[in-house]
Amino acid sequence: MINIAILGTGKIIPEAIGAIQTSGKFNVANIWARKHSRDKAAALAEKFNVKNFTTDLDDILSDSAIDFVYVGLINTVHHEYAKKFLAAGKNVIVEKPFTVDAAQAQELIDLALKKRLYLFEAVTTLHQPNFFAIRNALKQIGDVKLVQCNYSQYSSRYDAYKRGEVAPAFDPKLFGGALADINIYNLNFVVGLFGLPKKVSYAANVGFNGVDTSGVATLEYENFLAQCVGAKDSASPCFLSVQGDGGYIYSTSPPNELNSFDLSVRGAEVQTVALNKFPHRMIHEFVDFGEIFERDDYSAVERGLKTSLDVMTVVDACKKNGNVAVA
Numbered sequence: 001m002i003n004i005a006i007l008g009t010g011k012i013i014p015e016a017i018g019a020i021q022t023s024g025k026f027n028v029a030n031i032w033a034r035k036h037s038r039d040k041a042a043a044l045a046e047k048f049n050v051k052n053f054t055t056d057l058d059d060i061l062s063d064s065a066i067d068f069v070y071v072g073l074i075n076t077v078h079h080e081y082a083k084k085f086l087a088a089g090k091n092v093i094v095e096k097p098f099t100v101d102a103a104q105a106q107e108l109i110d111l112a113l114k115k116r117l118y119l120f121e122a123v124t125t126l127h128q129p130n131f132f133a134i135r136n137a138l139k140q141i142g143d144v145k146l147v148q149c150n151y152s153q154y155s156s157r158y159d160a161y162k163r164g165e166v167a168p169a170f171d172p173k174l175f176g177g178a179l180a181d182i183n184i185y186n187l188n189f190v191v192g193l194f195g196l197p198k199k200v201s202y203a204a205n206v207g208f209n210g211v212d213t214s215g216v217a218t219l220e221y222e223n224f225l226a227q228c229v230g231a232k233d234s235a236s237p238c239f240l241s242v243q244g245d246g247g248y249i250y251s252t253s254p255p256n257e258l259n260s261f262d263l264s265v266r267g268a269e270v271q272t273v274a275l276n277k278f279p280h281r282m283i284h285e286f287v288d289f290g291e292i293f294e295r296d297d298y299s300a301v302e303r304g305l306k307t308s309l310d311v312m313t314v315v316d317a318c319k320k321n322g323n324v325a326v327a
Contacts (some may be wrong), residue, residue, distance in 0.1 A: 002290055004093075005030040005060045006050075007081060008072035009040035012095060016072055016122075017048045019282035025290025026068070032060055061088045067293075068093060068118070074168050075175035079104040082119070086111045091118035093289060097184050100175045102312040109305045118301055120289050121308045123188045127285035128258045129275035134242070134249055135193055137263050137273075142246025144194075144224045149186035149240050151255050152214070152231035161207065169232070170211050177212040178204070179318055183230025185255040187311050189240060190219055190226045196310045197221050202318035205233060217318050257281045 004026045006017060013031075020026045030052040033041035041053040052059075060066055061084070068091045071081045079099045082092045086108065098121040099105045112119035125131055138144065157167040168174045169181055179202070191197075197219035204215035214231035240261070242249040251261035260274035278284055292300045 001025060001027040002067045002293060003027050003029040003065050004068040004070055005032060005063070005066050006044075006070050006072065007032050007060075009033045009037045009044060010072060010074075013044065013072050014047070015280070015282055016070060016095070017044065017050070019280055020070070020286050021048065022278070022280070022283050023286035023290060025287060025294075029066060030054060030060055030063070032057060057084075061085065061090075067091055068289075070122075071095060075180060076100055076173070079108060082108050083111065086115065086117055086119065089115065089117070091293070093120045093122055096121055096123045096188075097175070097180050097315070098308040098312055100180075102309060102316050105309045105312040109309060112305070113302070116298065118289075118293055118298075120285075120292075120301070120304055122282070122285055123185070123308075124256045124281045124285050125185050125188050125258055126192050126304070126307065127288040128281075129277065129284065130251075130258045130261060130273060131189070131192070133273050133275055134258075134261060137249055138193070138242070138244075140246070140263065140265050141242065141244030141248055144221075144242060144244050146224060146243040147190055147194075147219075147226035147241065148229075148243075149189055149227070149255060150229040150236060151182050151186055151238050152229060152234060152236045153182060153238075153254075154235040155232040158213070158233055161213075164208075166209060170207065170209070170213070172209060172211045178214050178230040178232045179212050179217070179315060181230075182232055183215065183217060183228055184311070184315070186228035186230060186240075187217065187219075187314055188307070189255045189258075190228060191310050191314060192307050193242075194221060194226070196313060197226070200314050200317035201321050207233075215318075217314070219314065 031041045035055045045053040069085045070093045072095045161170045169176045199220040204212035207213045213233035217228040219226040238254040240251040247265040253259040263271045
């Protein structure tokens with residue numbers, strides 16, 4: 001199997017390791033943590049039967065047996081660590097969001113392409129079989145007129161935020177906020193299907209430290225509008241909707257899971273499509289990454305990186321137009 005090292009011990013890491021191991025494509029060979037998180041790394045290694053853990057980054061940088069590195073650290077250091085390992089000749093998987101802006105994204109992409117290294121962004125939405133099915137179904141609903149996405153989930157850290165306690169998820173200096181954390185899935189859904197819009201605007205509810213606690217991104221395309229709602233300060237039913245003049249596609253699933261969708265074509269019965277094979281949302285992406293690497297499909301890498309760059313370009317436009325604090 002493909003040997004992978006894990007960087008980080010945060011909330012996403014146990015889920016990521018479980019998904020990586022379940023994918024059947026990767027062997028988790030090492031877990032790296034900062035010195036103050038050594039005990040967390042040790043506990044993760046024991047829980048998931050990983051032979052090695054370390055607080056010395058050179059242990060992974062210099063290990064020729066390591067094929068991939070998964071960067072599961074805070075948003076603002078994705079670029080730094082991905083660049084470090086790409087420069088050392090390692091393939092890299094970066095947890096979403098890819099970087100903090102398009103300039104950082106472009107630098108990583110240029111480095112990966114120059115060295116022909118595999119660089120992926122771990123956005124679950126884009127690797128679900130249901131996403132591919134939606135892309136294929138677009139031609140059945142005629143000309144697209146409206147796209148709506150709502151991913152609103154009351155954050156477990158929002159009560160503390162209201163008391164003045166700022167976790168990284170609500171710290172603009174660490175690229176926290178609704179746009180980067182939760183609305184990024186909506187943006188990937190829309191941009192992954194339709195590419196770059198011609199115009200972007202963003203309106204946000206802004207907290208005491210300038211972070212966007214919720215917001216609405218509007219993406220204007222040549223012949224239709226897309227609206228992406230993301231909230232960490234309130235909750236509502238999640239949904240994805242693509243309306244065409246010949247029918248619609250509708251899902252009540254959060255965009256990071258995309259468990260199923262309805263396809264309605266005028267004059268025909270509504271079809272429910274549910275093609276995802278795994279119960280956990282992260283498994284499909286690691287299966288996808290492993291298969292792309294195994295078949296040496298570098299064109300798939302390039303397509304994925306274009307979407308990552310396009311999404312960060314949209315995020316830049318949102319930050320510029322939305323009066324949102326940034327690092």
